[in-house]
Amino acid sequence: MAEFETPEQVLEAAERARDEGYRRMDAYSPFPVEGLAEAVGFYGTRLSTIVICGGFLGCFTGFFLCWWPNVIGYPLNIGGKPYNSWPAFIPITFELTILFSALSTIIGMIALNGFPMPYHPVFNAPRFDLASRDRFFLCIEARDPKFSVTGTRDFLLGLDPIEVSEVDS
Amino acid sequence: MDPADVNITTAVVETEEVIAPGHTYTSVSDRVSDMVLTWPIGIRWAAGLALALGLLLALNLALAVVFTIGVGVWGINIPVGWGFAITNFVWWIGIGHAGTLISAFLLLMRQQWRTSINRFAEAMTIFAVACAGLFPLAHMGRPWLFYWLLPYPDTMGTWPQFRSPLVWDVFAVSTYLTVSVIFWYTGLLPDLATLRDRAKNRIAKVIYGMTSLGWRGSASHWSRYEVASLLLAGLSTPLVVSVHTVVSFDFTIAILPGWHSTIFPPYFVAGAIYSGFAMVLTLAIPLRKYYHLEDFVTMKHLDFMGKVMLATGLVVAYSYVMEAFMAFYSGNSYDRYMMLNRMTGPYATTFWTLIACNLVIPQVLWMGKFRQSPPLLFAVSLVVQTGMWLERFVIIITSLHRDFLPSSCGMFYPTRWDYMTFLGTLGLFFTLFYLFIRVLPMIAIHELRDLVHKKSHEAKAAAH
Numbered sequence: 334m335a336e337f338e339t340p341e342q343v344l345e346a347a348e349r350a351r352d353e354g355y356r357r358m359d360a361y362s363p364f365p366v367e368g369l370a371e372a373v374g375f376y377g378t379r380l381s382t383i384v385i386c387g388g389f390l391g392c393f394t395g396f397f398l399c400w401w402p403n404v405i406g407y408p409l410n411i412g413g414k415p416y417n418s419w420p421a422f423i424p425i426t427f428e429l430t431i432l433f434s435a436l437s438t439i440i441g442m443i444a445l446n447g448f449p450m451p452y453h454p455v456f457n458a459p460r461f462d463l464a465s466r467d468r469f470f471l472c473i474e475a476r477d478p479k480f481s482v483t484g485t486r487d488f489l490l491g492l493d494p495i496e497v498s499e500v501d502s
Numbered sequence: 503m504d505p506a507d508v509n510i511t512t513a514v515v516e517t518e519e520v521i522a523p524g525h526t527y528t529s530v531s532d533r534v535s536d537m538v539l540t541w542p543i544g545i546r547w548a549a550g551l552a553l554a555l556g557l558l559l560a561l562n563l564a565l566a567v568v569f570t571i572g573v574g575v576w577g578i579n580i581p582v583g584w585g586f587a588i589t590n591f592v593w594w595i596g597i598g599h600a601g602t603l604i605s606a607f608l609l610l611m612r613q614q615w616r617t618s619i620n621r622f623a624e625a626m627t628i629f630a631v632a633c634a635g636l637f638p639l640a641h642m643g644r645p646w647l648f649y650w651l652l653p654y655p656d657t658m659g660t661w662p663q664f665r666s667p668l669v670w671d672v673f674a675v676s677t678y679l680t681v682s683v684i685f686w687y688t689g690l691l692p693d694l695a696t697l698r699d700r701a702k703n704r705i706a707k708v709i710y711g712m713t714s715l716g717w718r719g720s721a722s723h724w725s726r727y728e729v730a731s732l733l734l735a736g737l738s739t740p741l742v743v744s745v746h747t748v749v750s751f752d753f754t755i756a757i758l759p760g761w762h763s764t765i766f767p768p769y770f771v772a773g774a775i776y777s778g779f780a781m782v783l784t785l786a787i788p789l790r791k792y793y794h795l796e797d798f799v800t801m802k803h804l805d806f807m808g809k810v811m812l813a814t815g816l817v818v819a820y821s822y823v824m825e826a827f828m829a830f831y832s833g834n835s836y837d838r839y840m841m842l843n844r845m846t847g848p849y850a851t852t853f854w855t856l857i858a859c860n861l862v863i864p865q866v867l868w869m870g871k872f873r874q875s876p877p878l879l880f881a882v883s884l885v886v887q888t889g890m891w892l893e894r895f896v897i898i899i900t901s902l903h904r905d906f907l908p909s910s911c912g913m914f915y916p917t918r919w920d921y922m923t924f925l926g927t928l929g930l931f932f933t934l935f936y937l938f939i940r941v942l943p944m945i946a947i948h949e950l951r952d953l954v955h956k957k958s959h960e961a962k963a964a965a966h
Contacts, residue, residue, distance in 0.1 A: 347721075361718055361720050361721075362721070362724065363531070364955060365724035365727065369724075370724065373722075375725055378726045380730060399664040403664060403665075406659070421664065424670040424751070428677040428741075431681060431740070435734060436680070439684045442726050446726060448715035449715040452716070462700070465692065465695045465699045466527065466696060467528040
């Protein structure tokens with residue numbers, strides 16, 4: 334695990350590690366660094382798919398909720414007006430679409446991130462508490478096929494970090 | 503010791519940028535998190551909270567009286583059945599809208615100036631919606647039966663009237679509250695992690711640790727976070743427009759002169775943003791002064807907010823003029839009478855005060871000098887909020903008190919319980935707000951770091 338001072342350094346380090354053939358790594362930063370996720374091998378997220386499914390589900394739920402009682406469950410004939418007066422059902426359909434989408438956004442994000450996870454080995458790294466303040470970390474995991482204690486350490490030391498440390502998993 | 507007495511190492515310099523120069527990732531993180539973690543509780547904070555708690559007690563008393571004796575203790579009766587409760591409801595909901603607009607719409611527009619104000623503006627939204635939600639509940643008369651509004655398969659086989667705007671309101675407001683809380687919490691996650699890492703106190707560490715859910719700032723976390731916040735912003739923007747549209751449907755779907763008007767939805771949305779930005783200014787100006795936030799909430803922010811207020815105020819002004827014009831142009835004698843009655847009838851004073859507050863006085867914002875002066879801007883923001891409250895009062899009371907038949911004419915006189923319930927919700931709002939600024943970072947720290955990063959890039963690009 335290597336500690337860096339600027340976002341540019343950690344981005345360059347991640348790209349160099351990738352060129353070197355490392356695949357199982359992760360980078361930690363106090364704010365989103367453009368390109369860093371791609372550099373550590375994280376391409377896209379399924380979150381958008383989850384949210385659009387949630388949105389469609391909300392849309393159908395909202396319309397069904399208005400339609401079923403008015404047409405099937407408890408139809409009331411008021412001056413011969415149509416039971417399925419769909420324009421009047423739009424506001425609730427719309428609100429539930431938004432509600433379900435928003436709920437699937439946060440639940441999806443929490444689930445995909447594996448939260449809640451109060452403990453993680455990287456928290457044991459020295460000064461890792463600075464990852465939420467002003468430092469940038471690159472972690473090459475021991476399960477990477479190319480990983481070796483000395484080789485990886487030498488490689489990381491060559492990237493001009495502040496410190497390189499080993500973290501027990 | 504008072505926060506005002508804490509030594510600020512850097513001198514306060516008014517700046518024209520969205521963040522004062524010279525800030526680093528470290529300085530912004532420490533500055534904002536220290537306000538929560540290490541700054542002592544100030545005497546002024548404690549006094550403010552005590553005052554707010556006093557008003558909250560008044561709310562408890564007023565609601566206890568309303569619930570035990572009934573809504574008759576308010577001045578409402580037939581024909582004016584809505585009175586203060588619905589006026590306050592619409593006012594509070596409207597205030598909330600600016601928070602969502604700042605956090606969602608300005609994010610989509612990539613406006614950098616939203617960064618320092620979005621967190622407490624979102625908090626303002628949630629607290630304002632909480633206050634708003636109390637009024638329809640209290641106004642029901644039998645609030646313990648509130649669940650009749652919810653669609654559930656009851657033993658009577660009946661359902662809520664899904665064609666009624668009042669039921670749409672239930673869905674719109676509860677969705678709005680839920681989505682606002684979700685958006686706020688999503689943005690808070692990385693900042694809670696910062697507080698967890700910086701807290702020295704064991705209990706604080708555990709609480710922030712649990713609420714931050716194990717945020718590590720990993721590249722994949724940030725990637726999902728960015729997708730999530732963009733999606734939420736995209737969802738909240740139409741939501742905020744729909745909520746006040748649905749609120750305006752409560753009026754427009756009725757046939758009452760003064761309510762039955764197609765101009766209401768856009769007019770209500772503009773009015774909501776107008777009063778909401780006024781409330782953001784009311785909160786931001788004292789906050790920046792007492793917590794020395796001039797570096798983050800700069801003159802540029804105040805200037806921009808003043809401009810937004812002016813622009814939305816002009817939309818509102820246009821709507822007033824159009825409303826009056828259409829009442830006369832329509833040739834409908836009831837509409838015409840409604841307008842004349844507003845201008846010259848028993849509530850003419852409130853009408854002209856509203857015109858002064860919303861139309862005339864805010865025109866001073868055309869002058870840069872006014873937008874650059876915090877005390878004057880603060881004064882204008884209070885005037886606008888008063889005006890917007892009066893606007894809802896005028897729409898509700900003058901329309902209801904004289905409609906089609908002379909037999910259904912009447913007057914509305916607010917009672918002490920009306921005033922107490924209204925002032926009480928101010929207590930609830932400010933209690934929540936005072937607690938918020940002590941336990942959560944009032945500015946989004948990670949977004950400030952991002953802003954510092956972007957600014958340094960811009961500076962480099964300019965140097966080349």
